[in-house]
Amino acid sequence: KNGLQGCFEYSTDLFDASTIARLADHLTHLLEVIVTDPTGPVGELPMLGEAERHQLIHTFNDTATVYPAIQPDTQTLHQLFEVQVARTPDRVAVVFEGVSLSYAQLNAQANRLARHLRRLGVGPDALVGLCMERSAAMIVGLYGILKAGGAYVPLDPAYPAERLATIVEDAKLAVVLTQQHVSGQVPDVPGVRVFALDSEASVLEQYATTDLAHHTQPTNLAYVIYTSGSTGKPKGVGIEHQGIVNRLQWMQEAYPLTASDRVLQKTPFSFDVSVWEFFWPLLEGATLVVAKPGGHQDVTYLAELIDTQGITTLHFVPPMLEVFLNESPAGCGGSLRQVMCSGQALPLELQQRFFAQWDHVALHNLYGPTEASVDVTYWECRKDSPLSCVPIGRPIANIQIHILDDALNPVPVGVVGHLYIAGIGLARGYINRSELTAQTFIPNPFSAVPGARMYLSGDLARYLPDGTIEYLGRSDHQVKIRGLRIELGEIESTLTSQDAVRDVVVLAREDSAGDQRLVAYVVAHEGQEVPEAAQLRTILLQTLPEYMVPSYFVMLDQLPLTSNGKVDRKALPAPDLTPSDVVYVAPRTPTEEIMAGLWAELLKLDKVGIHDDFFALGGHS
Known part of the structure; x- marks a missing residue:
């Protein structure tokens, strides 16, 4: 007659009143649904009311933005660059090891290269390899490929020959740009035309330096970056101009660069952070300072470069930021204005140490996978933040974030779910891997746009009450070590290809210093001996980059199993x-x-x- 009444008892140290109020609303809604439809499957009972569902799907994703700079004739990276060249032709665009290029000089060299590439058959969606060390010539190569209509594919000359050959063959490259001193690293693949920008520079002198007619559309590819693959084969992520242009326009709106800014390019070009380093400053009239090859790992060199070049903007992955704060000389970084941090979760303690050392510098925490045009969420770090974590923030312009359960239903605020990404920044997919693309880029049930997709990131996250997102780690066997994405399955696959190896599990474990290290647990076939750790390391270095080679190898008689026969990863011993x-x-x-x-x-x-x-x-x- 009087209905049911209930109350919640809870620890105020663990929960606030708004959280308990939401729990009460969820319970009430569930009971109402059960009464309305008592025969419905329990697993399909909706917990969210319409108001909260609308908030999660629409209010938190109200990111629609129109950028005035994007016009019918300025929708690609190189078109926007040419607009800036016309504005500031004599301003210094690139500085590398004491040599400078003005905007006009860079544009002229890129135009000559583009004409040569077109003569070699490069056009829209043609993939062109770039096997070069960090240099001013690399910047010319990037812009030349785009102006020709093609998309660039990084081929890091430090990678093993077998891995480079896999990328060249998988991407079906017809042309590879290189430098004479690293040309020997370019795989000898039939049908591939190799052109050295330095030793064959005279070939380009015959071409005009004026801008070319444009044939590229916003939906054409701008670049393809290969990431670690769980099957043992790297996969190429194809990003279109519209996605990366949106990302850079948002970045300029959020963190404006001016003519006086000097941006440091130090990220290896096979990792997606390098994309905004290469292009953002040169679309806005700033100066790009390029670090020497290998310089990104040298704290002393970086500290000197930052101060002598007056760097105002740069990027660190959290582990490198920690090393830099520990080892850079006192007073370093006086010119810095803003630091971007991404690639790995940013610890709260590291954030506080940053502000203790650089209280004059803004720190921005960014999050995003290669499959979504670099970054998709942003957070402005504050030293007086009351939060117990450093969130990844909110979605950037024209990007939507959905945190869902296994049935693709939105989870309530505060509940952990799978992070999905939607919007203009999504990659076209994995090059020549249509089945994998279909598995990872799925139809978006929350969009009315025909063909809209969303990307399963493999990350876990939850919404905080104000719509801010907290990152909670991976849901699969992919990890990040020093900001570099690694599919553990690729390492396992490479190890199991050895005749003596029967089973392998690779984990990322923290060492005594709190750093993540790769550990390989190896089981030999009966009657056979696995090579020693040093020999295994040498074998792996023939096919994998150094950062994917485990620090430790643990030999086991057998892998521990759970009651249902799966590998018990928690029972694996510390190395x-x-x-x-x-x-x-x-x-x-x-x-x-x-x-x-x-x-x-x-x-x-x-x-x-x-x-x-x-x-x-x-x-x-």
């Missing part, structure tokens, strides 16, 4: 941080004592002998 097959020999000279002391301090070890291997002890580049 022995000291290699047992190396006899300890103490340092004998002052130099050896210094080196051993530095290694021991860096790797958190009690002692290091003169025969120990840095990488076998857990070191990395």
Whole structure:
């Protein structure tokens, strides 16, 4: 007669009143639905009322934005660059190792290259390899490929030859641009035309330096970046101009660059952060300062470059930011105005250390996969933030984020779910991998646009009450080490290709210093012996980049299993941080004592002998 009444008892240390009120609303809604339809399947009962569902799907994703700079004749990266060249032809565009290029000079060189590439058959959606070290010539190569109508495919000359050959063949490249001193790294694949920008520069002198007629559409590819693949084969992510142009227009609106800004390009070009480093400053009249090859790993060099070049804007992955804060000289970074951080979760403690050292610099935490044009959410870090974490923030312009359960239903605020991405930034898909594309880029049930898709990121997240998103890690076996995305399955597949290896599991584990390290657990076929760790490392380096080679190898008789027969990853033992097959020999000279002391301090070890291997002890580049 009087209905049902209930109350919640809860710890105010763990929950606030708004959270409990939402729980009460969910329970009430569930009870009402059950009464209305008592025969419905329990798994399909909606927990959300219409108001909360609308908030999650629409209000939190109210990101529609029109950018005035994007007109019918300025919808691609190179068109926007040409507009800036016309505005500031004599301004310095690129600085590399004491050599500068003005906007007009860069444009002229890129135009000549573009004409040559067109003569070689490059046009819209043609993929062109770029096997070069970081340099001013690399920038010319990037813009030349785009102006020809093609899309660039990074081929890092530091990668193993077998991996480069896999990319060249998978992408079906017909042309590869390179430099004479690294041309030997270009795979010898039949039908591929290799052109060295430096040693064959005279070939380009015959061409005009004026802008070319444009044949590229916003839906044509701008670049293809290959990422780690779970099957043992890297997969190429194809990004269209419309996606990356939207990303850069948003970035300029959020973090405006001016003519006085100097942006540092230090990210290896096979990783997507490099894309905004290459293009954003040169679409806005700023100066791009290019670090020397390998310089991105040298704190002393970077600190000097930042100060001598007056760098105002740069990017760090969190682990490198921590190293830089620890090792850079006091007073470094006086010119800095803003630092972008992405590639890995940003710890709260690191955020606070950043502000303690650089209280004059803005810190922006960004999140996004290669499959969605670099970044899709943003958060402005604040040293006085009351939050117990550093969120990844809210979706950028024209991007939508959906946090869903296994049945693709929105989860309530505060509940963990799978993070899906929708909007203009989505990749076309994986090059020549239609089945994988269909599995990962699925129809968007929340959009009225025909053919709209959303991307399953593999990340877990939840909404905070104000619509801010908190990142909670991976839901699969993909990890990030020092900001680099790694499919553990690719390493496992490579190891199991060895005749003696029966089973392999690769994990990312924290060492005593709190750093993530790759650990390979290896089981041999009965009666066979697996090669020693140093030999396994050498084998892996023939096909995998150095950052994908495990720091530790643990030999097991068998892998631990759960009750249902799956590998019990939690039961895998922690690796022995000291290699047992190396006899300890103490340092004998002052130099050896210094080196051993530095290694021991860096790797958190009690002692290091003169025969120990840095990488076998857990070191990395």
